[in-house]
Amino acid sequence: MTPQTAPAQAKPEEARAVELKQLSIRFDTDGGEVTAVNAISLSIRPGEITAIVGESGSGKTVTARSLLGLLPANARTEGAVLVDGTEVTALSRSQLRALRGKNAAMVFQEPSTALNPVYPVGWQIAEGLRAHRRISRKAARSEAVEILRQVGIPEPEKRVGYYPHQFSGGQKQRVVIAMALVLRPSVIIADEPTTALDVTVQAEILDLLRRCRDEFGAAIVLITHNMGVVADLADTVAVMYKGDLVEQAPVEKIFAAPEHAYTRRLLGAVLRLGEGKERRRRAAEVTEAGTGSEGAEQPSAPELAVHAQELRITYPGGLGKPDITAVDGVSLAVPAGQVLGLVGESGSGKSTIGRAVAGLTPVAGGQLKVLGRSVIGARERQLKRLRKDLGFVFQDPASSFNPLLSIGQCLAEPLIVSGEAGSVNAARSRVAELLDAVQLPAAFADRFPHELSGGQRQRASLARALALQPKLVIADEPTSALDVSVQAAVLELFQSLQRDFGFAAIFITHDLAVVDLVSDQVAVLRSGQLVEHGPTDDVLSDPQDPYTQRLLASVPVPDPTEQRSRRGESSPLGQ
Amino acid sequence: MSATTPPDSSTTTPAAVPGTASRRYSWRRLPVIRQLRQSVGVQRGMLITGLVIVGLMLAAALLAPLITPYGPSQLRGEDGLFGARQAPSAEHWLGTTAGGYDVFTRTIYGTQTALLVIIVAVAFSLFIGVALGLISGYYGGWVDRVLVVVADAIYAFPTLLLAIVTAIVISGGSSSLWGGIMATAVAITVVFVPQYFRVIRAETLRIKTEAYVEAARVIGTPTLRIMVRHVLRNATRSLPLLVTLNAAEAILTLAALGFLGFGIEPSAAAEWGYDLNRSVSDVSSGIWWTSLFPGAAIVLMVLGVTLVGESLQDLADPRLRTRRRTDSQAPQATASAPVSAGGAAAGVPKGTGPSEIGPSS
């Protein structure tokens, strides 16, 4: 099937795929009216990819949904939304239905929930066709097969009858995109289409989206918070901040010369691979200058904080099924006072290793020594001594605090359990110190976890991990749930704390830029096996393993020019 | 920010950053009151109706001696026996029963019996069910497996039969007030423990993997402390619904046992099911007052309790909750509104669907 649409350039300059005029969106909530989008105006040309960027709560998703009239009942809209020249807000239900899918289609963030689990994907694709055209079942099916082939699903004839759960995450997202493409819409709205995916898969999906524009001539509205993705894909960028549209410009201009202060701040917080080397060098100088910081002097500190040999960790399988091996024969070491970055995609076993070191997951085989003690087969009583010297920072700041206890109570918990404080009141001063160490006001002790923002909670989480002055801290994706700017601040705090307290750390993450920033050493994991292990600079600048190389290549660089040239080098996306 | 975060993570919105000091122990955070303040429209109507009915029943139980002209087992007034099956009159507002008791008096006093059964039954099932569920969910292993199979087996047991057998075993078949109440309560407990067990076990399994429990384990918190302070306290969110269901079921079982003749002796206490049983034969004789009032009392009581339970469940589940329509409060005032632990802070539950997304992206 050849694209029928004329190239974007053929359209007159005035043509607009999407036009927002003074759009305001407000919500009626339990607590009153909340303004989500504040009088924004925006226009998107056909055949162009426009990225809307911003942090949580900036109103970018609401804006995108308003294009299809998909706002909840408690939303009230002012201003105009024009899609393909049609005023969306004034449409009747049936007119709206005719518009949806045909003029504009949507790609959602989470492919696994965007597909109805009880129907085959072919059925779901055909459904869109049949909703807009009179078409026989057979014809709809063959169109479904064709579109699946075009989005790169192997064996589409067979897989058109598969159910969603029979596809991998990346394939599901391809199916979702196929569903959007099949009606040849002039606008595709993609809401964080790659956030739930691994880096390597993300690269493939981004490529597919680019083809959507090139081959199908669709205008794409891309909602994202990832500046790398923006640099990779977008033609134009619109920056939103707390419901306002603060800046709209071509992508090169945004990256090269951001005008608005917020845009500058946003870009400034973006981490780039390779920056770490420089920072590390500077940091090393500082440490040398201030010789004999606390941690280094501990005489009893063993040479290796963590020493794993041929580590094997399994999870019990279901009824009558073999155990699942999560980690298989991994050997690694973390010297005292050093930070090991543990990198890998989802399912690589990185978190499992972290949990095993903390004694949260039993080890099936191999050897694991933590701070000089073997934790394999150790009883809870024996582990208890060790636990005083361990700190753990969890990924999700929302769930790592008991919602019913105040921050003060949470921070006092380790002190009470270890016997250092008798009660929450007795621990008050120490809690205040801890809060101060993570740059939070002491008054926060009386607040409840849900009253803190994500970044504040992650700081508190750090404070809790440090309460007993541990010799080893395990940080499991501590920043992956945070906004870019918050992430930068938390990472900075982590580094300075690590310098001050001198603890060894295992830093688990999927983000290579973060590893680059914080770690002295890197271990790369893939499907439970160690692929590469060495000093950060060596691994990142000169990866030996092909997987590490591919991983590095897949990370989009937050610089449109560089990214464009990189894309030229790397092989175009085959299947 | 991402769909993988559970609903409680929605508080990164600016609105949630509090501007006022702690309000931890305010009465507004008390269970039912908090929900009452949260509710709107139909849901509020349901909740209030339920609360009013339950309140009236409570009042009837406590003030029974003041409201009623006679005692529940009184057969004789100043002019001798009341007489059986007397039609409603000035002396007997709702007539008299086949046994010659005053229907109004017995209907009112019936609330006392019903409430006693509810209290004892709920206390028993709650305590045992929660303890077993907690242990089973937290420790797992063979204890868990055995308990699950046993709970499932009890579930498959016809409840009423179980209740009858338990009633005979417990009270030795005797029909004293406490014998009857304990029998019903234990019977209800046997039936309901599996339900508490299931719910608490499921919650425990969920909470056990929550980061804050792991955080507690990492610092070496003793197991009992984890179970009580972290798991149990957070596992109680479905309990209000279960408790009300349990209460409603207790009333119905008491009535069913009474109806089948395993209940409480009429001179020991007033019990609706028993009175209803005795009135079955009256209906065909055109004597309606002996069955209608005790029957209506059962329905009303169960209705009230269930309305409260259903509304609480609706309010706890963001999917089912109706949001308040326009309100004069300014947006920033949301911060001082009570915020549920369920995370519907400022009414902006996380994007699970179009009807729920708010001003976040």
Next chain:
Amino acid sequence: MRHSTIPRRSRALTGTALAAALLISACGGEDGNGDEGGNGGEEGGGAGDILIGTTDVKVTIDPAGSYDNASFLIMNQVYPFLLNSQPGESDVEPDIAETAEFTGETEFTVTLKEGLTFANGNELTASDVKFSFDRQTDIMHENGPAYLLSNLESVETPDDHTVVFHLAEPDQTFPQVLSSPAAPIVDEEVFPADELLADDDIVAEQAFAGPYVIDDYSFNDIVTLSPNEAYEGLLGAPENDSVTIEYYSESSNLRMAVEQGDVDIAYRTLLATDVDDLREVDGLNVIDGPGGEIRYMVFNLAVMPYGTQTEEADAEAALAVRQAVADILDREEISEQAFLSSYTPLYSFVPEGLTGANQALMELYGDGSGGPDADRAAERLEEAGVETPVELHIEYGTDRYGEASADEYAMIRDQLNETGLFDVTIQSTEWTQFTEERTQDIYPAHQLGWFPDYSDADNYLSPFFHSENFLANHFSDEEIDAALIDQVTEEDPEEREAKIEELQYMVAEHLPTLPMQQGAQTAVTADYIDGVVLDGSFKFRFGSITAE
């Protein structure tokens, strides 16, 4: 005393129609909706098909395995007895026997009629008779009536038509035993000697020699009977074409069924309220008969107030307490309110309608005419030095003796407490538990009821008041023991009647039990039904029923 019209003594054979006419109480008269149900009387010619509804639960129709009203109701129609009573009579005469008489103090000889057969063609001989009685005692089934035969030592068959029963002790009630549930004659070629036979097999084998055979049999649901051509006994050939018995579980449903014409006759057991209502319904007749059932209260002489096992044991005071209770209770009031007169006051141990019954308690206690007398009770207690109020706990069983038990005992409590002389508490216990505990000296006083095994006054005396009585209430009196044996061996009927009356006065002085109420039999029929006879034999015979 609705049933007082029943002739006490058997006379010559009167026509069944006459007896029925005597028994049927004033009928509702006008033609109501009699044919609405379409169940009776539509086939011209014959006396039609009769539909009877009952709430009694049947156990089995094997005579060795059941001892209950519902099972016996069927057995009465399908099995032959050596001795039986005519409708309207309570005294027995030969049924399939030619003669039956005492041929010695402990020897009873029966000769059978010639040429008797079962419906399946098997001959009915003396050997079948011996088999039937031996089988009862061999199986000794837990639900069976075998212990009624405990006085029977052996059965002898000198020839095919003669049966000789050898008794252990002299017993004038034995002829009655031969018409009791222990005595149906069964086919030895069909029934196994040492175990029960399933109902369906009995029906399939047609092992019947009574007036009817069973055509259709659906357990505790529907049973259809049709006349047995082979029957040549006392009761004669049935006057109807068939009888169907339908079983109900709720008496209210039975009531509606008879009211709406779904059944022609409702028999056992309608609630008093329903019977009361149905008396007023056009097109229905209510037929009353004497009931052998009695309700009474048992005092445990060991644990009642001042009982032998209590701290302040005092036989005099204990007796005074019992007598005071007898003085105070107002049976009439209870009968009217709790039972709507479906039970009538009982003033002796032997219920009215049986040979030898009197009203001993009426003379001895209360106001002398059956009413209560609290002052007399107060005097009695004071004389015996009893402190008032006397604390007394009375237990009653649920279900077994009807739901109205609760009302009955609530009223007893109310009447006793009202005088200020007593502080009575009552409580009910589920039947099986109750009956287990009643012999364990737990209840100071408790409820019981009695259905007779056969229509003889002794059945209301010996089991209760002999030293080895089944009540286990620690009552024992040598004089009474002797008197009991004396009356049961007395061969002269007049003499025996006098001794029984005397015995009732003796027991009434001691009051180990307190008679309360006597039951009545009631049937409600459509007004096109005739020939329903309820009499002192407590057997309901279907053969005399006709539908117009």
Next chain:
Amino acid sequence: MRYIFVRFLLIIPTVFILITMVFVFMRMIGDPITAAQGGRLSAAQLDDMREAAGYNRPILVQYVEYLGQILRGDFGTTISDNRPVTEVLVTYGTATVELVFYGLIVAFLIGIPLGMIAAAKRDRWPDAGLRLFAILAYATPVFFLGLLLKLVFSVWLGILPTSGRASSRTRIELSRMEDATGIYLIDAIRAGDMGHVADVLQHAVLPATALGLLTAGVFLRLVRTNMIGTLAMDYIDTARSRGVSEYRLVRKHAYRPALIPIVTVIGMQTAMLLGGAVLTETTFEWRGLGFQLTHYLSARDFIAVQGIVALLAVIVAVTNFLVDIVVALIDPRVRY
């Protein structure tokens, strides 16, 4: 297949536990001899009979003996009325199954459409009314509802029979049929007499309504909650963004996933219906297992009670098993 097999094996422990529980319970509450003869025999006589029947032996011995019997496929003969337990189960089991089946039909016919309406009209007055109806259905005891139904439809209006499974004439004819199934409706249809069919159906209306309304209330609430939940799912939005009509969203996309939890609770509902059947059967003279059970229980007939409970347990367990299979059919994710 393996999943089905393993799932099937799980029925065994459930039934075993129940049998054991009933065995122990029954031995705690007295024996059939006392129940039958306690009112007329002395304690010594009773003891002799108990001894003869073997009820005085240690409970463990009796239990092992009982298990042995069951393993040999011998469920015994009822003590109180001398009938093979298997026969009791077949006769009354079919009646109960028939009643529960009618009840489920009523529950489906009323509960599911009303639940969908309530979900669609969420938080408006039809919803409020329907929810109130659902709660009332739950709050009204079966025996009270039965009483009211009988009062209105039989006593006042006289349009429906008060009790029984069929009129006696029908019952007699059906019981005369050879190889009768015991399920009256089937038998009546096979007999080919429309009068009988009508009669059977007329008798079924009130009991089925009384029993079914309760479950209808449960279904209504469940359908409503699940529909609301499902309608909030992402894939509904995805479909909506493709221009799928709202009607189709409800009918095709929300309905089937929302049905899964309902199918799941049918297992539990069956247990509940069987329990409720005790009261319905008593109220409406429906000679089924529940009705018989109370009777056997008061007679302390161990054998009969154990047999009936075992059958009920098997029915519930098998229903749960079938439910799991059906869920697997509806929900592709569960398939193996």
